[in-house]
Amino acid sequence: MSLRVIVVDDERERAALVTQALTANGFQVVAVLGAGACPAHRVTELAADVIIVDIDSPDRDMLEDMRRVTFDCGRPVVMFAQDGNPETIRAAVEAGVSAYVVDGLKPERVKPVVDVAIARFRQFQELRSELGRTKATLAERKLVEKAKGILMRQRGCGEEEAYRLMRKMAMDRKVRLADIANRIIEAAQLLG
Amino acid sequence: MAKARLEKTRLTLGMVPLVDCAPLAIARERGFFAAMGLDVEISRESSWASIRDKVAVGVLDGAHMLAPLPLAMSAGVSPVGVPMMTGLALSLGGTTVTLANAVWDRLAAINPGAARMRPLPATLLRRLVEADREEGREPLTFASVHPVSSHTYDLIAWLDSGGIAVDRDVRLVVVPPPQMVARLSAGDIAGVCVGEPWGALAMRQGLGRVILTSGDVSPGRVEKVFAVTRAWAEAHPETHLAVLEALIGAARWCDDNRAETAEILARPHLLNLPVGAVAAPLLGEDSLPGDLIRFHRPAANVPWRSHALWYLDRMAQYGQLPPETDRLRLAETVFRPDLYRLAATRQGVDVPPDEEEPII
Known part of the structure; x- marks a missing residue:
């Protein structure tokens, strides 16, 4: 079954790039949200598996795992990093991507989603600096x-x-x- | 004279818009960094997660951090974990709990006298929680800024003092500081625990009342620290000390020049808020205590290991730390009062001896 992805990004053109690429790679983008849309609440409702978030989105803190302290969220989400290799994390942070996954999802299933997002975020960055130079x-x-x-x-x-x-x-x-x-x-x- | 020995002079340091980032902002704006031969860019970050990840991979050289964050990162329990180090506390105290007007009004209807007390007795809130449960209403939701934070622990402690348990009686969610006021305004949050000036701003906008301050729960506790990765500290020992020296000077300046500190912090590239709201917690206005936040005195910049242990104990208590974690070792490797002492001595600041380590 293809993974269901939520994209959280205020940059609409970038969100469109990512969505298009994810769809082309066989993933299902179930929602594209702007900042302040409380993605944590939508995870269960949309039965999402992965959330791709702009690294500078203020919503990220809301997605952080509260562990046993609390956070009564039907599908607990954790940041995709602990099982990923350090190079993926560095590449993601530098490209401006962060990813959250429903706890228990196998890293090898998630990595392709993250790789697509990193590639598109980079592409967008290049487009923007190219535009700036022009x-x-x-x-x-x-x-x-x-x-x-x-x-x-x-x-x-x-x-x-x-x-x-x-x-x-x-x-x-x-x-x-x-x-x-x-x-x-x-x-x-x-x-x- | 220090310049020649610095391994790196151009630095990017991260901060979250809060009054307690003042030593960093002031060190930049008032030339304390420049005096140490450092050219520092301050990067305003929108979440603690962003600060953590950017410091971990080296996009930021160092940053303003919640005191337990470098502990969580070093313990490997935070998503992006690397060994961290702090040689300086940026502030003591400075957080408040603000209750939304709608909730406070209901408390005042139960007992107007008790509702006006500060700290507000949590037993009064329990009566409301019980009444809500009987009527089949949704439980109240409270917000903290991060799972691993003084805010979370203070909220839990205050609720517990009234026999209210998180999850069983109320919900607890995470909201980043700059969004707290908007969430209070939206009406779906009963109360928020956040660093100033966000509580003062909520009061000034007529959205809620400050019912508790950090001083009511844990006076004199280290709130924010300046943290770097251990790898960065080892690669840039002189630069690290120069940053600490600049921050010590700036922190002292902040304590001595609070009105001017507020004016600088309020500027668009820093907090971008009305100066009155930023000044209130610094000057003890709007009924906030005058000693709500301290930047330098008394010995406010020492990253005490006893405080690291206090945070580690809370983390363990709430299941945020694996039981086998060696807390003492973690406290000793991450919180480095020895680095503070070195920097403070170079700055001619009196350093308290080890045996005076305060227990919260």
């Missing part, structure tokens, strides 16, 4: 264009000459072209 590059290009326009007006030179001047200045001062562009724009604003 945005930064575009922003820098705009700055350089603007500074070039200022130089062309002030010096009455052509586009290539303005670009050459800026690049030389950047190299002489050992700073990035975007920083030089910023200074030119700021100076122009100051001088009106």
Whole structure:
């Protein structure tokens, strides 16, 4: 029987990535929850076996095993770590994944679920930093264009000459072209 | 002069938004870390589980922790367990139990005089619990911040003083500190035991009343510690001592400058709360005791082994520790007053002798 998984993640696009990958691997995602949805209460109701939780979710403390002290939860859940190997745990924490399983579930059945989640969390992280880099590059290009326009007006030179001047200045001062562009724009604003 | 010997100067230290993270936050904001040649980033974490896991795998160099957490991690009973070490207590006391208004009103209807007492007699709550049972109502639910915490043990002790047993008479659940106020507001929780300023904030928002403080149950008990993995401590001995030295200076500053400590802690990147609510538990306002939380005096920074043993005894009592655990050995390897003494001596702070170890 395929494992039933709850995904707890406020990041909706990431949750969608994980859900899609889990389904493709033959697991059944029975719920995708945001923070504050008290996943512990849903475990019994949804007959879930595994809960994949964003490591920074405040709900994690609620899932922590109360052992004999209490926690009257029909299906006691424990963090998937004790039986897992240290590399899996490190990879999970670094990717931002934590996993809870219904007590007694065999680690070899759970590990594939955790591995899928780790892979998708990583993929999402890469996508996001890639997006960040693209945005930064575009922003820098705009700055350089603007500074070039200022130089062309002030010096009455052509586009290539303005670009050459800026690049030389950047190299002489050992700073990035975007920083030089910023200074030119700021100076122009100051001088009106 | 210390700089040259530091094994690592750029550190990331974790904290949970609570008043008792003050020594860490102040050491960063007021330059105590910088003075030791350390460049520290404070990482605000949303749960104790997150702090535990990130310290265990090295994403964080060290962190603000519930005092029994490094013990549980070292005993191998927490999900992610590695040998831990603490050379410094960050605070004594500082937790409160807040009862939701709806529950308090029902207690006041039974006995208005007793309901106004603090600590509120748990026997009064038992009358309510019994009445609820006769009427076939759902049992009341109380919340603690973590299974292994002073909060859990204080709640159980207070309920027990009124003949109320967890599971049999009331439910106990875990809710992270920053969500306590929202859960009180939602109305499905009867009472919460949490570190300040969350009790003061609940009172200020008109959601409940503080009926018990840590001082009523276990005055002078170590509440939070600064903990690192043993492996980290062994790889970075000088850096570790430099952090402890900075924290000792910062803790002393916190005790001496409570209003300013509140103002700094309230800032958006730290607690992100109204300054009045943060100041109340630090200054003893809103009817909270003035000595609710202590950062440095009297000998508040010593990670006493007797306190580690007190926590280990509670853990054993509630089935959180395997019976064969060598508690004394665990206390001695995890709680390291010798490291505190070394750091305190370098800072010119008087250190109490061993034989003065306080028993809670």
